[in-house]
Structure formats: C-alpha cells, structure tokens
Amino acid sequence: MVRVPRFVAPVTPNDIRLFTLLASVPAGRVVTYGQLAEMIGAPRRARWVGQILKQLPQDSSLPWHRVINAQGRISLSMLEGGRRQAERLRAEGVVVSAEGRISLRLYRWMP
DNA sequence: ACATTGACGCCCA
C-alpha cells in the first residue's frame, strides 16, 4: 500500500496540460489566463489558472511571469509581486508600463 | 452543506 503525504497536492490531467502549455510559451511573449484555460480545453476557467500559478513554488522553472489578464495588465499588485513580474518581462524585451500595462497586440503568443 | 474568496473576463455607464 502506497501512502501519500497529505501535504502533497494531487496533480490532475488538466494541471499537466497547463504546465506543459505554459512551458511552451516563448520568452518575450505573453498569454492571458483565459487563453491558457481555453487552449487546454477548459474554457471559463481563467480564475482556476490564476489559482494554480499562485501555488507555484518560488523556484519553479515555469514562465509564470508571461501570464497577464485579458485587459493587457499584470494582475499582481505593482507594489509587490507585480514588480518582479514586470522586471522578468522587461528582461526578455517586453515593454511594460509603470502601471503594468502590456500590449497584447504586440506580445500575445498565438501558436 | 453553505458562504466566501479570488494571479479572471465581459459588458455598460
């Protein structure tokens, strides 16, 4: 009998699809929460995507910073996490305004 | 089982 520690969160097939897709988003491009949800066959689950990203460990190799909202804004507070996200994007050549605005027209990734 | 809570999205004033 295999005993699984309670603190290990269960990983669903959708989680795998999300991680795989996110990992394929190229540097210098962005995607929206709703877009990711839609692309893995889970429409109307944008909030869920945000939930998953929120739970990622700090040392995750996934490009969580390439995910923004459909309004073309960074969803995290620009006083905290949003600042880090903006820096990471700028490091890839993405232009991010001080308020966290990004041009979806220029940077949205569409496979 | 019921109420709240969001890294959301869309519509309208």
Added chain:
DNA sequence: GTGGGCGCCAATG
C-alpha cells in the same frame, strides 16, 4: 480610459 457590477468556477473556511 475608468470604475462598477455580474457571471463564472474551483478552492477554502
């Protein structure tokens, strides 16, 4: 461009 309101849906209390 800016809020405000509402629908959505899984997680959390």
